[in-house]
Amino acid sequence: MSKLALLGGEKAVTTEPHSASHHRSPMWESGQSPSWEEFSEAFAEKMQAAYALPVSSGQVALNSALVAAQAGPGDEVIVPSFTWIASVSCIMHNNAVPIFADVDPKTFTLDPEDVRRKITPRTKAIIAVDLYGHPVDLKELLAIAREHDIVLIEDAAQATGAQVDGQIVGGIADITCFSFAGKPIAATSGGVMTTNSREYYERGALGGQHPSTLSKILTNSELLKYASTGGYGDNHRIDRYAMTVAYEALETFEEANEARIANCDLLTQELSRVKGIAPPYVAPNTRHVYHMYSSLYSEEDLGVPRAAFVKAINAEGVTALTYVNSANFLFHPGGKPMPSGPIHHRAVFQEKNVYGHGCPFQCPHYTGEADYSIGSLPVTEELVDREFNFLQPHLSAPNGPDQMEQYPDAVVKVIENIGDLEGYEVD
Numbered sequence: 001m002s003k004l005a006l007l008g009g010e011k012a013v014t015t016e017p018h019s020a021s022h023h024r025s026p027m028w029e030s031g032q033s034p035s036w037e038e039f040s041e042a043f044a045e046k047m048q049a050a051y052a053l054p055v056s057s058g059q060v061a062l063n064s065a066l067v068a069a070q071a072g073p074g075d076e077v078i079v080p081s082f083t084w085i086a087s088v089s090c091i092m093h094n095n096a097v098p099i100f101a102d103v104d105p106k107t108f109t110l111d112p113e114d115v116r117r118k119i120t121p122r123t124k125a126i127i128a129v130d131l132y133g134h135p136v137d138l139k140e141l142l143a144i145a146r147e148h149d150i151v152l153i154e155d156a157a158q159a160t161g162a163q164v165d166g167q168i169v170g171g172i173a174d175i176t177c178f179s180f181a182g183k184p185i186a187a188t189s190g191g192v193m194t195t196n197s198r199e200y201y202e203r204g205a206l207g208g209q210h211p212s213t214l215s216k217i218l219t220n221s222e223l224l225k226y227a228s229t230g231g232y233g234d235n236h237r238i239d240r241y242a243m244t245v246a247y248e249a250l251e252t253f254e255e256a257n258e259a260r261i262a263n264c265d266l267l268t269q270e271l272s273r274v275k276g277i278a279p280p281y282v283a284p285n286t287r288h289v290y291h292m293y294s295s296l297y298s299e300e301d302l303g304v305p306r307a308a309f310v311k312a313i314n315a316e317g318v319t320a321l322t323y324v325n326s327a328n329f330l331f332h333p334g335g336k337p338m339p340s341g342p343i344h345h346r347a348v349f350q351e352k353n354v355y356g357h358g359c360p361f362q363c364p365h366y367t368g369e370a371d372y373s374i375g376s377l378p379v380t381e382e383l384v385d386r387e388f389n390f391l392q393p394h395l396s397a398p399n400g401p402d403q404m405e406q407y408p409d410a411v412v413k414v415i416e417n418i419g420d421l422e423g424y425e426v427d
């Protein structure tokens with residue numbers, strides 16, 4: 001019998017890692033929630049931005065950012081396909097058209113050269129995603145944005161606390177968007193849009209805030225007339241409990257990030273010695289905050305498909321998942337995997353129809369033709385087939401060196417016995 005747990009052997013790891021819940025709120029329990037203004041000011045100060053607009057989710061922060069950028073029908077917004085759908089759906093929510101650009105093979109974030117190739121006279125904004133907590137190439141992307149007079153929006157949903165050249169993300173791009181849904185600041189829900197521009201701050205709020213909130217924000221005489229309808233009328237209000245939890249986390253998230261980074265550095269030390277595995281790359285002068293620890297698996301070196309490898313390390317007792325091209329989401333009953341692959345492979349983009357009548361792709365205002373063909377983003381398409389990820393809760397304190405040993409133990413054991421997985425079918 002094989003030693004591998006997947007094939008009936010003993011597990012390499014028998015103790016579960018800690019998976020802390022971050023949702024208890026002493027302030028809430030003692031009736032001392034911060035006011036909206038206190039939270040906004042504290043968040044803006046921490047992220048070194050002039051303004052912070054609290055909203056109901058990371059997705060809604062992105063919706064607000066596109067309202068701020070005045071991206072709408074007929075406009076294009078450049079975005080990666082290697083991301084969570086919210087980075088893309090916010091574009092369609094504003095009736096603009098997503099144009100996918102490829103990513104850098106090392107950082108998994110937007111490749112500035114491909115962004116340049118995708119710019120047209122219709123481009124209104126770029127949404128650059130700090131995937132897994134690694135910040136985007138802000139310097140290059142800002143230079144492109146300035147050159148073409150377009151707005152750089154950073155989707156930092158997974159990257160609260162990430163840094164570039166010693167500066168925390170939040171006040172570097174034109175607009176930055178954060179999420180609190182299980183992210184480096186973890187509350188029950190919520191998000192924030194930050195910016196140094198008063199114009200973007202006020203326009204972003206028009207996406208949909210209560211008239212009483214807009215009365216605190218709007219000073220631009222051209223915008224005041226929209227206050228009574230709550231701007232354009234969506235409900236972007238942050239939940240008060242989530243805001244309280246996030247406010248408390250502002251005091252602790254940097255320490256939590258540091259502990260997780262130290263844990264991930266231990267993993268990298270060990271995994272960089274393992275054949276066929278490339279641990280995450282960190283670009284010089286950047287701080288990666290590891291919402292996920294994402295490594296690349298080489299089927300070419302190991303001779304066995306990634307799916308069998310990932311199943312085998314899970315069977316050894318560590319949790320690893322493939323994020324984008326995966327069978328993580330199952331239909332019930334029956335447990336069949338949902339269609340996966342990078343975002344541009346999914347039905348919405350292959351069919352090019354969101355609101356009916358082919359809109360926004362065939363909207364009469366739109367004069368371009370978005371290319372969503374399979375094979376159009378070769379780096380993305382390769383990476384999503386090779387990555388496998390360890391998750392923020394398992395990498396964070398109170399987990400420490402003892403728990404970090406478990407990952408290389410499981411990975412090394414599977415790789416030493418990889419031949420036993422030849423021909424193994426993952427259903």
Ligand SMILES: Cc1ncc(COP(=O)(O)O)c(C=O)c1O
Pocket residue numbers: 057058059060083084086087129155157158179180181189190191
């Ligand atoms: C990259 C990215 N952008 C945006 C979001 C949206 O955040 P929320 O779930 O708070 O709407 C997420 C959430 O997972 C994300 O991972």
